[in-house]
Amino acid sequence: MKRRALDDMNCSIAQTLDVVGDSWTLLIVRDALFDVTRFDDFQRRLDIPRTTLSSRLTTLVEHGVMERRPHESTPARHDYVLTPKGRALHPVVVSMLQWGDAWSSLPEPPVTLVDADTDAEIDPVYIDRNSGKPLTELNIQRRHN
């Protein structure tokens, strides 16, 4: 019922929430972005009930966010890997990471983002490609098309 309501809204944000508007789902995507692929690894890291994990993975596969691949060494098992559509969720995960770093009650950021190729720290900031300004400097409004 709720799912269909979101899916019916003519709003890109509601459409996104229809796919990932569930906390477990976004934590699965988080771990998948950082190269977790096996059911048992997701289960142990998230401490999530197996039936819940199974149903969330199935939904993500149905939405084309993840795909199931035969496991390299044990073909009877599967890896769960993000598709390009799934990898494109990284700004959602990064923006949540930054907000939690800045505003949650955690004493310090538990994680630093780095470029695995150079080991350099990454400091993500949202800018407007047209003006070069950080979004915080802009008075953002929406115009309906």
Next chain:
Amino acid sequence: MKRRALDDMNCSIAQTLDVVGDSWTLLIVRDALFDVTRFDDFQRRLDIPRTTLSSRLTTLVEHGVMERRPHESTPARHDYVLTPKGRALHPVVVSMLQWGDAWSSLPEPPVTLVDADTDAEIDPVYIDRNSGKPLTELNIQRRHN
């Protein structure tokens, strides 16, 4: 139970989901970012049950994301306004908007973001402040502190 589990995780993303990991909550924040302030306006735009809206607004106030202010013309009523902590959620909303624009089944983006001061279109992109590169060009990993 689920809420406490997220709150207990030493992860900034889980901490964020503890506050806004609910579809209605993020749709309320979306409308608040675009200057909706009155209970009845949220209710009509979202087509949300009044008791659900009331409980979500109360939770957002408790988390310091919104504050209740006496209504200008009708002091017995209240406006719900984002705090700085709440306005800082705009990258989460913008990243969901962009993902929905790119990957949902909507025929075209329903909304264009503009700068209300200049009416210029805004094209948000996440870059690394240190290297200037778009995040998509980087091989992002996490280092635990």
